[in-house]
Amino acid sequence: MKLTRRRFLTISAAFAALPAHANSWQGRAFGADVSITINGPRDLAKPALAEARRTIREIEQLFSLYDPASSLSRLNNSGALVDPDRCFLALMKAADDAYRITGGLFDPTVQPLWRALAEEHDPTVARAAIGWERVNFDTDRITLDADQSLTFNGIAQGFATDLVVDALTRSGLANTLVNIGEYRGVGGPWSIGLSDPDHGYFGTRALTTGAVATSSPSALSLGAHAHILHPTARPQWSTVSVEAATATMADALSTALVLAPRDAVENIARAAGLRRVTLVTFDGDLTTI
Template identity: 60%
Template sequence: MTLSRRRFLSISAACLLAGPARAERWQGRAFGAEIDITIRGPRDIAGPAVRAARDLLRRIEAQFNLFDPGSQLSRLNAAGRLDTPDPMFRTLMRAADRVHRATGGLFDPTVQPLWRALADGGDLVAARRLIGWSRVTHGTQAVVLGTGQALTFNGIAQGFATDRVADLLAAAGFGDTLVNIGEFRGSGGPWTLGLSDPQFGHLGTRTLTQGAIATSSPHSVPLQGRGHILHASAAPQWSTVSVEAADATTADGFSTALALAPLDMIRALPGRHGIRRVTLVNTTGDLITL
């Protein structure tokens, strides 16, 4: 369905916390994003669950934070090799590989040298030559990069963290939660989320009861006159892409990649890879829901 409305969509935090149970809520920051974790349940057990979620987030950031020189990702980028990577690191590598393959290479974590060159005024041609996920090898013993390569998981790590926290809360017995770590995953609810596009403004809402939704707007973070979603050769095709899926890792990775994808590729995805719905806003503000 295509609607000629010059509005849409980057999920903004507008949750309706209605319901009979008391909501325990924590707000903070991680991965450079605002965090909002809400649990409906008795405060005496919801409070400790929130604290456990905060501890888990600190452990996840210790793996993937580009701005922490001691993180596993920073150590990998500095040395070109990471021996005996943490199981969590290996899990995210496998998830990134799945999205890379499913999108014909549009999702590529090796774009970090290009991001750095754009930010620092470096050699863009040389940086593009370093991009290529196929040059990365990873397994239980080591992750090894090609010469000069560096990784960023900024297009998938927030979704991964969202899933880990949501799974922790579910394992603790909570069935009515909303986790927002830049991407959303909810259970119970219903949770109502406000939607807007950086250029075309507020559209409306989405309701989440069981699953996840992630949104990418390439030009929400300008980078030397370009969008912040990068690739060796592809350029952003959409003002905003929102993906609803069974889990936030999938939603996050695909929303990143599909910002660069043609419509024909996107049309084939709902019903595959756990993707339930894709909503697009083109550069003139038209809305397409698949």
């Protein structure tokens, strides 16, 4: 994976704040660089880091689009998943909450459109398949409508981040920073640098207990299309950074708010109880809500 300017600045800013005695791990998960940092006793940190890595692997095995044996791949291939794992159901519920809070701007059923554009196919059928409201799920079964498939790339990293943070906290560790594509800190303060792919560095956030997630449509393109997709809405912002209580919500809403005009951003931020939203226009202007 190419280390983009955004990625470099964010990692650099975060680790510049580390105390010399911090315990840390860096690796790969969900197709990106990840890191866990613990400021605490080594006898607690070492087993907690091992447990955190196991948790990340387990979440990848549930939600990977590239592993044919993952729960998500099996659901997409067959259109149904019987007796879904409790974590899978928890993420389904979180995605449903984000869909409803954003008025449908966050919609995991865009996967067929993503694939059609990536493979340069006619997207007509894929666009018609989009619609989270046609997905049914309960504790016994998840069922997709015809031609549907899901992607959790706009929320699974945040979800994994929260699970790891919660596990570290249960282990008695009260000063941690977890980055699995999105950041969540406990204790701190941790300094997180923010940057736009086109306009560069635009600020630093002091993270204590909470999460921050940043989405930029131009970070990846599918031909002439940005990678953040919706059947009707188009990107309104060059970058959106969301600060929230959980990384799951920050992740999902930073993705969705890329597609929202200013008044909708304000309404969604208020409804979701977000701590702060930072918007970067395509001209490079900065707005904070």
